[in-house]
Amino acid sequence: MLSETGSRLGGFLYTFDPLRIHTSTFYHLSYLLAEGFGVGGSYVPYQLVHAFLWWARGFLVFLLLSRFLPSYTAVSYVAGALVIVHASDGALQWVGQMNQLGFIFWMLLAWYLLTLSYEAARPARALMLTTVACLAEYMSLWSYESQILLMLAFPLTLPILSMPRWRRLVLISIAWYAVPVVYLAMTFLRYSTGGGTTYQLSVLRTVWRPSVLAGDWLFNIAASLEFWTWTRGEAPTTPYLVGLSLCAVAVFCAGGFIVMRLAGLNERSDVVPPPTNGWTLLACGTIAVILSFPVYLLLGSARDLWRTQFLSGVGSAVVLTALFGIAVAYMAPEHRSVRNALFLSLGGIVVYCGALAALQRGAFNRSLWEHHREAIARVLKTAPNVRPNTIIAFVNVPKGDDPFRHDMWFDVSLRLAYPGTPVSAIYFYPDRTPAPGDNLRVESGRWKWDGTAYPPLVRDTSIANTIVIDFAASGKDALVAAIPPYICSEPCAPQLYNPSVLIAGTISPRAVRRYRLSSPSSDVN
Numbered sequence: 459m460l461s462e463t464g465s466r467l468g469g470f471l472y473t474f475d476p477l478r479i480h481t482s483t484f485y486h487l488s489y490l491l492a493e494g495f496g497v498g499g500s501y502v503p504y505q506l507v508h509a510f511l512w513w514a515r516g517f518l519v520f521l522l523l524s525r526f527l528p529s530y531t532a533v534s535y536v537a538g539a540l541v542i543v544h545a546s547d548g549a550l551q552w553v554g555q556m557n558q559l560g561f562i563f564w565m566l567l568a569w570y571l572l573t574l575s576y577e578a579a580r581p582a583r584a585l586m587l588t589t590v591a592c593l594a595e596y597m598s599l600w601s602y603e604s605q606i607l608l609m610l611a612f613p614l615t616l617p618i619l620s621m622p623r624w625r626r627l628v629l630i631s632i633a634w635y636a637v638p639v640v641y642l643a644m645t646f647l648r649y650s651t652g653g654g655t656t657y658q659l660s661v662l663r664t665v666w667r668p669s670v671l672a673g674d675w676l677f678n679i680a681a682s683l684e685f686w687t688w689t690r691g692e693a694p695t696t697p698y699l700v701g702l703s704l705c706a707v708a709v710f711c712a713g714g715f716i717v718m719r720l721a722g723l724n725e726r727s728d729v730v731p732p733p734t735n736g737w738t739l740l741a742c743g744t745i746a747v748i749l750s751f752p753v754y755l756l757l758g759s760a761r762d763l764w765r766t767q768f769l770s771g772v773g774s775a776v777v778l779t780a781l782f783g784i785a786v787a788y789m790a791p792e793h794r795s796v797r798n799a800l801f802l803s804l805g806g807i808v809v810y811c812g813a814l815a816a817l818q819r820g821a822f823n824r825s826l827w828e829h830h831r832e833a834i835a836r837v838l839k840t841a842p843n844v845r846p847n848t849i850i851a852f853v854n855v856p857k858g859d860d861p862f863r864h865d866m867w868f869d870v871s872l873r874l875a876y877p878g879t880p881v882s883a884i885y886f887y888p889d890r891t892p893a894p895g896d897n898l899r900v901e902s903g904r905w906k907w908d909g910t911a912y913p914p915l916v917r918d919t920s921i922a923n924t925i926v927i928d929f930a931a932s933g934k935d936a937l938v939a940a941i942p943p944y945i946c947s948e949p950c951a952p953q954l955y956n957p958s959v960l961i962a963g964t965i966s967p968r969a970v971r972r973y974r975l976s977s978p979s980s981d982v983n
Contacts, residue, residue, distance in 0.1 A: 460485075460486075461486045461490075462877055462878070466490065469482065469490075470482060476648075477600065477648065478600065480601045481557045481602065483597070483601065484507050484556050484559075485504070488503045488504040488507045491503035491506070497971060498968050499968030499970070499971035501972070508556050508559065511556065511560055511563050512559055514563050514566075515542065515559065515562055515772070516538040516540075516775075518569075519537055519541045519566065519775065519776075520534045521534075522569060522570050522573060523537050525570075525574075526618060526739075527735065527739070529731070532714060532798075532802075533783055536714065536801070539713070539805065540775035543816065544682075544767075544770075544771030544775055544812060545811070545816045546681050546763065546767040547763060547764070549768075551823050552819075557601060557602065559768065561599075561601040561605065562598075562772070564594050564597040564601065565594075565598040565608065566772070568595040568609075571590050571591035571594060572587070572613065572630060572634060575587035575630050576616045576623065576626055576627065577620075584629075588629075588634070591634065592633050595634065595638075600641070603641075604750075604754055604769055605753075606641070606642075608749050609637075609638055611746075613634055618742075661757055662756055663755075663756060663760065664758060674755055674760040675752075678763075678767070682747060682771070682774045683777060686811055688815035689815040692821070693817075693818040693821035695818070699817045699818060702813065703814040707806045707809050711802050711806055714802045715802075718798070728787075728797075729797065729801055730801055733788060736784040737780075740776075740780035740784065742776060743774070743776030743777035743779075743780055746772055747770050747773035748773075750770035750773055754769075778805075782801055783801065785804075829859075830861045830862065830867070831973050833855075836929060836936065837850065837927055838875055838975065839936070840961075841925055841957075841961045842963060842964050843876065843879070843961070843963035843966065844879060844925065844961060844962070845879075847880055847916050847923050848881050848916070848924070849881070849925070850872055851884050851886065851926045852886070853886045854886070854888050854928050854929045854930040855885045855886065855888075855893070856887070856888070857887040865892075865894065865895035865896045865897070866895050868883050868884070868893070869882055873915065874969070874972055875966075875969045875973065876966065876969070877966055877968045881915065881916060882916040882917075883914075890942075895912060896911075897912070900945065900946045900947070902951075903921045903950060905919050906918055921954050921955060922955065924955055926938035926955075937958070940952065
């Protein structure tokens with residue numbers, strides 16, 4: 459939505475929050491891809507970018523661990539795969555959380571580039587790689603803030619690579635730490651000089667007892683690692699979902715054998731490192747998991763497992779891979795082929811649990827979207843297109859089966875349904891009560907924004923610019939002939955209400971693609 463109202467380049471910047479100014483990067487990239495391919499309004503580019511970011515996290519972890527364990531490619535492969543299937547977060551498979559994957563992508567890219575800089579033979583190459591690493595670090599931190607402790611800790615792992623290069627480490631660390639120092643300074647200035655109305659402050663916890671904080675911390679760590687609990691039944695476990703999950707395991711195992719062959723490994727080769735290396739890997743992964751949660755502990759919703767578990771996927775994958783590797787490494791050396799197969803099998807169990815949880819969550823989100831889409835299709839069937847500055851009121855929306863759950867989501871949906879046309883929206887339940895977040899009122903024959911909640915596009919307009927649509931009816935019959943008194947009480951000027959003059963034209967092709975309608979006409983199937 460912001461992409462449609464901003465410029466081609468300006469859409470990349472989320473100007474409402476200077477500390478999250480790059481939070482829109484991948485959303486706007488998706489929008490530009492849709493425009494470039496002539497399918498404006500389609501969600502397919504968003505899904506493709508989302509899928510890329512999902513995969514890229516695992517690939518970057520594979521590349522990173524390949525630098526630390528160059529002789530054990532299979533370990534890097536398993537860890538990368540487990541990052542991809544990590545599924546403890548309830549917001550998984552919701553494209554609205556693409557930025558969560560985005561800031562993790564930037565973080566991992568920054569880590570990898572800093573690693574290459576530390577290893578670089580020539581100072582000029584090290585300088586170039588450090589510069590780009592710091593740029594990726596900046597993109598990550600100015601998209602989100604929860605990873606800052608991981609950013610601060612990462613340079614300390616670099617001496618594990620090889621013989622410590624202390625001079626190089628000091629030089630690249632100075633540049634690396636300059637970025638979070640600037641970020642922390644900006645954060646302090648913002649919240650110490652009247653930043654009390656920010657969203658971040660509105661969601662802070664109210665209980666700060668150390669025992670409660672420690673309990674929430676351990677709860678989140680356990681949720682991230684207990685892969686057998688990731689499936690929470692958001693959708694039925696159908697044979698179809700089980701079959702797809704088993705296919706994911708088959709692809710994982712086949713990929714593992716291919717990686718081992720390409721690395722020159724056979725039944726006589728060790729797939730996993732000696733226990734000493736395994737314990738080091740476990741320590742690094744454990745620290746990464748622990749440091750993934752302190753910022754989220756500031757939230758009142760720290761135990762909701764919603765948007766708080768994405769970041770820990772990296773550390774969790776490393777921990778599980780290290781544990782499997784350590785267990786296998788202590789088996790008798792003469793059973794290398796069995797050890798190798800067991801290592802992949804243990805990873806396959808996690809892949810199955812993660813794939814099934816992700817598919818269930820995807821099916822659940824898809825069902826919510828279908829319910830929402832069908833409701834907007836009802837509006838478009840009645841009012842294919844509207845004149846600027848129209849207020850659309852949806853009445854008799856079922857309270858127990860609300861497709862929007864908040865007026866903001868209905869309002870935003872109609873902005874997307876009528877691209878380029880300023881509209882605002884409210885809705886009411888059959889008991890005549892307004893939806894949560896309703897912030898438009900009629901005063902002396904005019905709609906007025908009361909200044910609360912999500913600001914509408916149309917904040918002051920005549921009651922004549924109103925269309926009332928009945929959710930319980932269909933087609934042209936859904937157009938309410940007279941404005942209901944519970945919407946417009948005296949003094950109201952109800953005689954000004956004439957919705958038919960506000961409806962003109964056909965459905966926008968963008969809306970057709972967005973809401974998967976049959977054709978850009980007024981006849982919506």
